[in-house]
Amino acid sequence: MSPGTTHGRPCPGPRGRPPRLDPVTTPRPAPSGWVWRVLAGWAGGPQPLVGGALCLAAVLYAVAVLWRPAWFAPSGLLLLLLVGAFVLRWRALLVLVASVVLLTAALTAGGSVDPGQVVVLVLGCGAVVTFGVERERLGLQGAPGALMLVDLRDRLSAGGRLPALPGRWQADAEVRSAHGAAFSGDFVVAHRSGGSYEVVLVDVSGKGQAAGVRALQLQGALGGLLGALPADEFLPAANRYLLEQGWDEGFATAVHLALDLSTGRFRVASAGHPPPAVLHAGSGRIDVLDAAGGVALGILEDMRPGTVTGVLAPGDVVVLYTDGLIEAPGRDVDQGIDRLLGVVEAVVAARPGSAHEVLAGVRAAEDDDRAVVVVRRS
Template sequence: MTTSPRAAPSGWVWRLLAGWAAGPQPVVGAALCLAAALYTAAALWRAQWFAPSGLVLLLLVGAFVLRWRALLVLVALVVLLTAGLATDPAVDPGQIAVLVLACGAVVTFGVERERLGLQGAPGALMLVDLRDRLAVGGRLPELPARWRADSVVRSAHGAAFSGDFVVAYRSGDAYEVVLVDVSGKGQAAGVRALQLQGALGGLLGALPVDRFLPAANDYLLSQGWDEGFATAAHLAVDLPTGRYRVATAGHPPPAVLHAGSGRIEVLDARGGVALGVVEDMHPGVAVGVLEPGDVIVLYTDGLVEAPGRDVDQGIDRLLGVVEAVVAAQPGSAREVLAGVRAGEDDDRAVVVLRRL
């Protein structure tokens, strides 16, 4: 089971706006301009019934369905109409101020979308699709009856995009899962995460496990991103025997709960510079065997890092949660995340793999 980042505004809203924007821009723009003119006439006729600030709604619709030039035409018309409304003593000056501020905000919004190349509702719909693809790409494959795996990803402050993501692969008795933390957060990190997720999904299972993270490092270096690094933990398990190999690149150390002794072990995979930093990257590696009842937990630094708190203290707190939560079945990733009570200033992700 995989839990994706908290949902952004419902996708059907964007698709409805995209449907309107799909029409010819001159027609859509003319319709909004006509609506603005008619509404202004109604406001001059009965200001107490038709508040002039209602033009803000038309500006908002225009911001989402119109491309840059058509949007400028609508804003210019609203500015002229606002000047006409300002001459009417029945119109509240406060509403005129709201309209002026709204025009400025819409122009700023349009400039940013023009810079990003995201024009109108189709651009917003593309971002919704990017978010959905991140969630779909993080689904974990089915495991045999004696194994259980689940993951959870939470974005900073409940944003639609997360720089943390999961990629998993299973072929017969071989199971691999990668937990990645892309530098930054929010929309920019989410777009980089989507691109990196697709690349890692293609590499996973196609390369020997000892070549996976070096190949991921080469890919990341080739992108030339301004914030071009990421941390990662790559877990490979032989399902019949429970033998595992964990390789890390600048990532917090995974934890293993040994059911027989009740002991929690922090896997000391020394080395492993973050991906995208140096060309000759050698990951830190730890190996072992998961016996029946054992659990291995991967997590990102959002669970253990906090202002004014040492990372080691954060890891100790996480281990206490793992001992209390995971020792008792089902001990899901969601329960681990809830137990840590990490702040929302950073993206957070957990993967829990249990041998039953």
Template sequence: MNSEREDGRRGRALRSPSGAYAAEVVTSPVDGRRGWVWRVLSGWAAGPQPRTFAVLVVLSGLYALGAIRASSWFALSGFILLLLVGAFVLRWRYLVGLVVLVAVLAAVSASARPSAATPGPLLVVALACGAVLVFGRERDRLGLQGAPGALMLVDLRDRLAVGGRLPALPVGWQVDAVVRSAHHAGFSGDFLVARRAGTDIEIVLVDVSGKGQAAGVRALQLQGALSGLLGALPFEGFLPAANTYLLEQDWDEGFATAVHLAVDLSTGAFRVGVAGHPPPAVLHAGSGRIEVLDAVGGVALGVVGGMQPAVTTGVLASGDAVVLYTDGLVEAPGRDVDQGIDRLLGVVEAVVAARPGSAHEVLAGVRAGEDDDRAVVVLRRR
């Protein structure tokens, strides 16, 4: 995409100086601005951990002194604030030390002023100590220690957005895409990679199993691998190579569905390879007909070796469009997938056939639930 007016989270199609269209991919509603609290805590946590731990120890001691001498001003539940700060900035062993210290100080403060103490605040502090330990242990298991770990997650999210940018196309073509994560989470298991070389463009839309942070990390790793494979292999070898890569990773949730679209922009000839993915839809402007490219075969990636994708070919005439999407748009509890696809086709007919509608309009028209990640790509020959 052209460098001007780039913002990986706004999700609007932009016109380049050449008249071509590019797209920006939506991964979450969170903008790039950081509040002053984030900056202060991040800078604080970047220093030596013993210093940060010592500061929290001193603050805990001062608060305990206040709780003993002025219980009406310093409630025992105030220790929870110190625990929350520690959970954000401290690594595991220091966090354990802070939790133990806070538990002891809370008990001492309560016993020093028995007339002002009630079981309720002590129980709340005890529950907070347990929750912080569980949270800190999980972050330590994932290698996300302190504020730098949170910053790493932000970087992973942004890399997914950057990797999903679509290239600018010549006059006569337009393309845009949108990716939305489940419940507006910061990570999505749906992603796309694209490459343009001369008059050829290739777009791959992938749906990694699972959702949330775990799916986002797998999606980032797979996105990097597919970006390297795209263009380095012929069309017929791309999805089988991606399948081999997934099998070698041996992930617990190691499968993904994918659709691979290759278009010759000079002639409109296209090829579509499908691996366990919902079938793409092609709008034929001349007849107003919408064709579902539901070819036989194409097992999901990472399931069996020797996978061969289901391949369909065709030609896009002026006004025709190809719509790629993930199952989050057509699957819902209590609704058959075929019904979901029929509903999507109705939206495509209303939005894309009647006017040059965008991927955002398709997504909005489907009104899919937010329990799953969702992605749409619309490529049109004008």
């Protein structure tokens, strides 16, 4: 192990050769349900036809209110507005809202609607118009626009899947977003080519959905760079890309692990990221690879990452993680790292613990994105 490892603690070595650690990748969200698919089908149809059908349904419902007011509540028109909000584009949606307003006025004149119901219907029309204006500003067209966000979420999850490793090597990753949001600012990108393996763990500024779009864009860019450049050029290239984007919150921390699968030699490069932990099975020691230097990506043009090199012997494990596991209000970062090392000692040292078990053992707060990568040489 090269100089620069600052934290260490004894831990029990594995008893015998640990069984194979089955790769567990970032869980992929369940596909959107049939309701979304039906709405998307309607939204994909001719807008005049779909809008006309909803307006006709509104007229028929108003007639039903006049026919059987005890069976059909006037507020049922809000259901048609809700469907229209998801399947209609801006102009067709305005026609539907105008139809509901006119029908409400007609029902009020006929004495079928009391003032409280009128207020509810008017507020519902206002909410639908507001929703339509915001969606139009974002360029989202009906249900397909919402499905586009679902597809982006699925792509972000799928991009974090780790490639299978040969022989006695195993890799495992777990990513969780703040408060269970669909998008996370933490992500993993990995690449294997022959006897080399590279994995990058990135923490984009912000958290949850606010950082998810930036994370998706950066993940795609880093996925193209990883393996296409020498290991020592990867983070500087990622830094240049981030600077070119000109984001308001334009920085990210990253740790890059380049591993030779035949010899176990590795290189860790860090850009403002929490230092990885390495468990040495032979000596029963956990080291923190605290690489000197390494400013976060997207801040300085001449960014030089801090690097540490070493060798993973059989039984050794390297753990990458984001600051969501070690930072908490009122707690020092060093205390958070010590707590993480204790979990690694309990979960990974004596048995082939997974990234999921490490994350669960830390019990970090739900108000930040969290990610763990565990790479083991059996």
